Amino acid sequence: MKNAEQIVNELKSIDGCLGAVLTRGSECMVSCLPSVVDRGRLGRVAATIHKLSLTAAKAGYPESDVCVRYANAALFIFPLGAGGYVALLCRPDVSGAAVKIFAGVAVDELRHLQSDAQGLDAGPTGDLDAFCRNHAGRLDALRKIFVSHVGPIGKRLFDKHLRQWAAEEGADWARIERFRSAIAAEIEDSDGRYELVSSKYWGSGKGNAPTRSTR
Numbered sequence: 001m002k003n004a005e006q007i008v009n010e011l012k013s014i015d016g017c018l019g020a021v022l023t024r025g026s027e028c029m030v031s032c033l034p035s036v037v038d039r040g041r042l043g044r045v046a047a048t049i050h051k052l053s054l055t056a057a058k059a060g061y062p063e064s065d066v067c068v069r070y071a072n073a074a075l076f077i078f079p080l081g082a083g084g085y086v087a088l089l090c091r092p093d094v095s096g097a098a099v100k101i102f103a104g105v106a107v108d109e110l111r112h113l114q115s116d117a118q119g120l121d122a123g124p125t126g127d128l129d130a131f132c133r134n135h136a137g138r139l140d141a142l143r144k145i146f147v148s149h150v151g152p153i154g155k156r157l158f159d160k161h162l163r164q165w166a167a168e169e170g171a172d173w174a175r176i177e178r179f180r181s182a183i184a185a186e187i188e189d190s191d192g193r194y195e196l197v198s199s200k201y202w203g204s205g206k207g208n209a210p211t212r213s214t215r
Contacts, residue, residue, distance in 0.1 A: 002159070005030050007109050008086065013152065014102045016094030018073070022110065024084045026050040033089055049077055049085050067096055076100070078107045080114050105156035112163060128163065131171035138201040145199055146183055149192035157186055176202065 002010075004022055008030045011020040019033035023046040033045075052066070066077040069092065076088040076099050088103060132139060139162075147154030165179035180197055187193045 002109065004110060004113055007106050007113070008032050010156070011086075011088055011103060011106055014088070014090075014099060016091045017099065018089045018091065020086060020088045021045055022084070022086050023049050024082075029084075045087065049087060050083075052077070053079070053083075053085065065100065076103065078103065080107065080111050082114060084110070084114050086110055102153055105153060105160050108160055109156070109163075128166040128171045131166065131173075132162075135173060138203060141201045142196070142199060145196050145201075146187070149187045149189060149196065154186075158183060161186075173203070 008020050008022050009032045011017055012032055019031070021028055021033055022030040026043075026047045028043060028046040064079065068075045068077070072092055074090045074092055074094055074096070076090060076096070078086050078088075080086060086103075086107060088099060090099060143155060143158045146158050150157060161179060161182045165176075165182065169175045169178055180202060184193045184197050187196060
């Protein structure tokens with residue numbers, strides 16, 4: 001599975017995003033911000049985010065997403081819990097709604113990593129890393145089909161559902177049906193759903209593929 005640095009780096013693929021930084025407390029943990037943002041500036045960014053969170057907490061506000069717009073940039077801040085935040089530096093004209101949608105999956109992944117590090121992840125995960133290695137070929141093929149129907153966010157959605165399924169069901173291909181149903185539900189087009197669920201790459205997964213729509 002991906003680590004925090006890989007997830008943060010992927011945020012740069014969001015249209016209009018210039019880079020991102022992962023902070024905890026007043027420390028910068030991971031950054032893919034432009035090189036002009038040196039270590040000193042990173043420290044100030046982390047300290048500012050930490051100060052904002054403390055101010056909000058003292059005022060009785062719950063942790064929530066924050067967008068700060070400047071003349072030349074926009075900063076989107078997402079809480080991860082336990083003092084962790086991920087902040088995206090974007091162009092000033094970027095769509096806030098689009099950033100939240102595309103960043104949402106990455107934020108969930110980072111929250112999951114953080115809860116794992118704290119030992120708070122509930123439920124059995126199985127050996128997901130080994131599962132992904134053992135089934136790398138078919139998972140890659142299914143991921144490509146999925147992405148072809150849902151767009152660029154598909155890779156993150158696929159991995160998110162895979163991780164959730166493993167946590168709830170255990171990483172066992174004999175129980176793959178729930179994962180298949182979950183990602184199929186993300187595809188709006190009925191023909192696209194059919195192509196995914198009827199793919200030969202599901203192999204021995206249980207459950208029957210639905211009949212193709214005749215619309």
